[in-house]
Amino acid sequence: MLGYPSVHLAGLGARxxxxLEAGLCLYGHDLDDSITPAEAGLSWTIGKRRRVEGGFLGADRILSQLKGGVARRRVGLIIEGAPAREIYNSSDELIGKVTSGGPSPTLNKNIAMGYVKSGYHKSGTLLKVKVRNKLQDAKVVKMPFVPSRYHK
Structure with a gap:
């Protein structure tokens, strides 16, 4: 109990x-050197001065994406059934992949984050995910999955 009565040890599963419920990315899963802030929905991390002046690593690619759009986008999914790895559209065409997923103790549902082709990223879009060679229903939802309740 670490000397505090209301604090208990927690492992990586809890983390x-x-x-995931907070919609936060984990480097090596949801982020890596091939994913830009524009694709990950993290454009807010690029300051106004940097957007105007550029001059940072990857500026050409990132600034062109901010102006012209991206080919893929990070989305949140609620999945009917077990966590999955591949994302399909209603025509069973592979359109993306799950990068993080698992059960949500708060929502009592399976949730996931992943990247899909632009156009399939809007909240409410019905998709499918492949689990053990079977397609299951999934729905794009806004993140965070569970709203924060802390005071700013």
Whole structure:
């Protein structure tokens, strides 16, 4: 109990479910050197001066994406059934992949984050995910999955 009566030890599973429910990215899963802030929905991390002046690593690609759009986008999914890895549209065409997923203890549903082709990223879009060679229903939802309740 670490000397505090209301604090208990928690493992990586607890960290991952809390991170996922909050819609936070994990480097190596949801982010890597091939994913830009524009694709990940993290454009807010690029300051106004940097957007105007550029001059940072990857500026040409990122600034052109901010102006012209991206080919893929990070989305949140609520999945009917077990967590999955591949994302399909209603025509069973592969359109993306799941980068993080698992059960949400708060929502009592399976949730996931992943990247899909632009055009399939809007909240409410019905998609499918492949689990053990079977397609299951999934729905794009806004993140965070569980709204924060802290005071700013």
């Amino acid at each position: 991952d479910s809390l991170r």
